[in-house]
Amino acid sequence: MKKLLQIAGGALLVYIVIVMGIAVIPAIDLSKTPPGPGVKPLTALQAEGSAVYAANGCAYCHTQQVRPLAEDKVFGRPSAPGDFAYQTPELLGSERTGPDLSTIGSSKPSDVWQYIHLFDPRAVVPESVMPNFKFLFHVVTTVPPGETAVPVPAAFAPKQGEVIPTRQAKALVAYLLSLKQTPMPGYAMNGGMGGMTSAAPAAAPAPTAAASGGYSYDAAKGQSLFMANCSACHQATGEGIPGAFPPLKGNAAVDADNPTLHIHTVLQGAHGVTIGGVAYSSVMPPFADQLSDADIANIVNYERSSWGNHAKPATAADVAAVRAKGP
Amino acid sequence: MQATVTAQHSAVSAEDDRALAAVFSAYTVSATCWLLFATAVGLLLAFKFGAPDFWAAKYLTFGRLRPIHTNDTFYGWASIGLVGLAYYVAARSSGTKLYSIKLAWIGLALFNLAAVAGTIALELGYNWGDLEYREWPWPIRLVFLAALLVTGWNLIGTVARRTTEDIYLSNWYTVCGVLWTCVIAIVATLPWYQHGLGQVAISGFYMHNAVGMWFTPLALGVFYYAIPKILSRPIYSYALGVFAFWTNLLFYPLLGGHHFLFSPLPWWLQTTAIVFSVAMLVPVWGGSANYLLTMRGRYRDMTHSYPLMFIFVAVIGYLFGSTQGTVEAFRSMQAIWHLTNFTVGHSHLTMYGFVTFAVWGGIYALLPLATHKSPGRLGIALHFWMALVGSFIYVIALSIGGTIQGLDWLHQRPFIQSVTDMAPYWVWRGAGGLLMFLSHIVFAWNVWRMTSGQTGNAGSPILARTEGAAA
Structure with a gap:
């Protein structure tokens, strides 16, 4: 019996000491972690x-x-x-x-x-x-x-x-x-927020110059940013979800030559807007804090040139100008 | 130790033998039912990855069935199977009868009560958060604790009345495994001291201690008894076994934090976990070497001894699975593999390749000694090869797929790509899982033949020898 007591009792005691040190005491301590600001x-x-x-x-x-x-x-x-x-x-x-x-x-x-x-x-x-x-x-x-x-x-x-x-x-x-x-x-x-890239607008990689008419737009980057940030609601087809999320295909703001409203919406988000005669109750989040000017330019240009849209492209400078005006 | 593990019936009557056989059989049958149920659920879960809308109703939704699969394989199949084996090994290696047959039956009833109640609770959506492997509501966890206490009492009582001076090594592992797990159950169940991040610390501790201080010691206890018994030669080094026992005790409890690397848990807790994940190589390699050296020169015996093949696979599963765990614990590796399906592959390499094969090896080696009935050769061969090939496919598919998943994240591709890239590997996982499940049906048939049915033609290598010696 003595031998059994030594082995089983000893192993049990050693275990209890380890468990107190690695689990129970840290858990009691960590349970008192104060809430972060806000x-x-x-x-x-x-x-x-x-x-x-x-x-x-x-x-x-x-x-x-x-x-x-x-x-x-x-x-x-x-x-x-x-x-x-x-x-x-x-x-x-x-x-x-x-x-x-x-x-x-x-x-x-x-x-x-x-x-x-x-x-x-x-x-x-x-x-x-x-x-x-x-x-x-x-x-x-x-x-x-x-x-x-x-x-x-x-x-x-x-x-x-x-x-x-x-x-x-x-x-x-x-x-x-x-x-x-x-x-x-x-x-x-x-x-x-769920952004793809770093917060610092200046840190974004320079867009590669596209061949056409002196305006630079990285189509592949634009598409991947769109898929990561926009397609969950507006859908890869750009058609949105009827009654829930507005289409970008043929959307007046997206297909307009003046990009200001389009850029403003991406930067500041929107809710309770009427588009094409349909009122949308859903909320669009603002992307100003998480996407750089160049990234937003890539996204809007992808939208302005896809699904049959043919609007004049925007530049990062356009985005910066709209951003500077604030919400 | 030869003397300890063979032929000690002096203090035991034929009636005691029958009672022990009945207990061992009942635990095995009960565990087998849980294996069939839990892995049928697992197979359904694997199918849902390809057909997410299949059976998506409330009681069949993925998130309710997943903990049923894990908890019932843990606490239904593996726990009950290992305790049945532990009783048989304790009584035989101590040359005595079971301390209390009645307590063994009460324990079995409590284990089953906990698993049935836990399954129903999870189905109904009553769980304790999604705290992995401790989802059962606390009153049910107390029933499980009661089953452990009964089992511990009974095992200690049995070993205490041994007819030998020494306590055989298997019983070190099983008796202490039960005692440690009582501590784990209490620490994990008491809700009053763990909130928020404190609960995360206990989750990390619990996830790995429930595995490493419960299933590991009980399965190693089976190795230490069954390998010498099948080969009729002593374990290579008793001292190495004792060394592995104490190092396992000192190192294993400290590594649970590696489930939360890069989390807001204190950095010292995470680093401690990594250090001891590496230290675990000492008991794992020491223990594995001990088993393999005991088998050395006798590998040809495997060709006519499936129990030995099951145990050989289990030893390799222990060695590979645990070593993989050490590699996974490094921060550089976790940056790729953490949170991916690689982890699911790892848990099946260990819980299946090691623990489950160990239980099967133990049952095939020892149950025929208790019941004097054998499975058929075809049945045992079918079981072995389907389970082996199935688990290979399963683990390899998820290891490759999980790595791809991790690399997709590392390259910051859109998240959904990591989902679409997994699709073929989830299909392979399902194929492997189907083979594994089919092997369990054959296993159930084999258990039937070893307990209640017509005995088969796969004669026990151990019985053949002892009867040959008697003749």
């Missing part, structure tokens, strides 16, 4: 949404941790300890089959986009392998007062009836839209 607790509805997020295992494919690596810049600034002060259970995740969601509330601020994407991810991202969450929605024949139907594109909508979100879907979207990073001086690698 980090606020979730509202009741957002907290309910966080529970829906956890219950349906969103964290198995989506992380909420931005690493201090160049490849993670697209998701925001590196996560700071204070970002997680109110996140219990922790939802940092261990796999990134889908994108990180630390700043999804600022990179995809439109609740309409979130609803369509949850109802059928392939309606807005054709290559997505995310499951649909139709069970978070009702299909009704008449929309009850106080509810708004989700403008699901016809190809993905139910054959009959209107799609309205359940309370769970509303809570989940409220939670997703709450996922933003607060600015942290000295910590910012870009503006804290």
Whole structure:
């Protein structure tokens, strides 16, 4: 018995000491991490949404941790300890089959986009392998007062009836839209939103000169920036989603010779605008903080020269001029 | 140690033998049911990567089924299978009967209760966050803890009444594995001290300790008993086994933080984890060398002993999987592989290539000794080759695909490209997974023949020898 006691008791004691040192004591200490500047607790509805997020295992494919690596810049600034002060259970995740969601509330601020994407991810991202969450929605024949139907594109909508979100879907979207990073001086690698490139406008690579008429535009760069930042709503076809996101194809602002309104919209975002007689309720995020003048010029020029649009190209100087005027 | 692992029936009656056989059989059958269920769920999950709208209803959505797959392979299949083996090894290597047959049955009921309740809770969307491998709500985790306590008590009681002076090495691993896991269960379950980043620290600790201080020691316990038993020769170095035991205890608990490299966890915690991930090479290479040197010169025995082949694969899985874990833990490697499907390949190389093959090797080697029934040669061969080829395809596909995924991110391509680039590798993973699942159906048939059905023609190498000696 003595021998058994020595081995089992000894191994158990050693283990308890190690566990206290490596896990329990650091955990007690880290649990007291104060919230970072501007980090606020979730509202009741957002907290309910966080529970829906956890219950349906969103964290198995989506992380909420931005690493201090160049490849993670697209998701925001590196996560700071204070970002997680109110996140219990922790939802940092261990796999990134889908994108990180630390700043999804600022990179995809439109609740309409979130609803369509949850109802059928392939309606807005054709290559997505995310499951649909139709069970978070009702299909009704008449929309009850106080509810708004989700403008699901016809190809993905139910054959009959209107799609309205359940309370769970509303809570989940409220939670997703709450996922933003607060600015942290000295910590910012870009503006804290889902941008592709560095924040400093001057740091952008010089556009390569295109052959035509003394105006430089990097078509490949423009297309990749468009795919990364714009196509989730406006779609790769430039046709948008009827009733939800306006088309850029044949869009008066995009196809106009004066690029000011087009550039202004990309820089400052928009919401509640009427385009081609259709009123759009969804919110477009501003890109001024995360894209350089040259990048925005590349994007608008890609849009101005694609899908049958033939507008006069803009230059980085045009973007700088509109930027200087402010919102 | 030869004397410790062979023929000690002096203090044990035939009735005790039958009771032990019944316990061992019941644990094996129960574990097998969980294996079938959990890997059927796994196969469905693999299919969903190609057909995300297939069975997307509330109770079949990916995010609810994934933790069911992981928890039921962990706590249904591997845990119950290993505890059944641990009971048999404890009683036989101690030359005594089980301390309490009744406690063994209570333990089995508690393990199953926890797994059934946990599965239902996850289905209904009741989980504890998405805290990997500890998603079951805390009352259910307490049931699992109760099962561990019962098992620990019973194992200690059994080893305490051994007829030998020494405690055989297998029992060091199994008894301590159960005790450590009680500590892990308490630390992971108590919610009051872990919030926010503090909970992240416990997640990192838990993810790796639940594997390395539970499945690893119990599976190594099987190695230390089954290899000498099959080959009828002592373990190469008892001292090396003891050395590996203590170094495993000192190094393994400290490496959990490597699951959160580059996270906001304190840098010292992450660096400590990397240092001890490297240190783990000492017990892993020491232990693996010990097993391989015990088999040295006897590899030809594998041609007519599938149990030995299963164990050989498990030893190689332990060596490769753990060494891969060390390589993965470096910051330079994590910058590519972290958060990709490479990790899923790694977890299957270890939980499948090592732990699951170890359980199978142990069952095929030892269950026929308890029940005096054997599987058929065809069945055991089919099981072995389908599982081996399937897991090869699985691990290689996700290792290549995960690397491509990581490189896509590194080159800052649009995120969706890392999804489309994975598509062919997810198909290969599904193909590998299908073979693995089919092998489990054959395994279930083999278990049936070893317990209740008609005995087969794959005679036990151990029984043949002991009966030959008696004749």
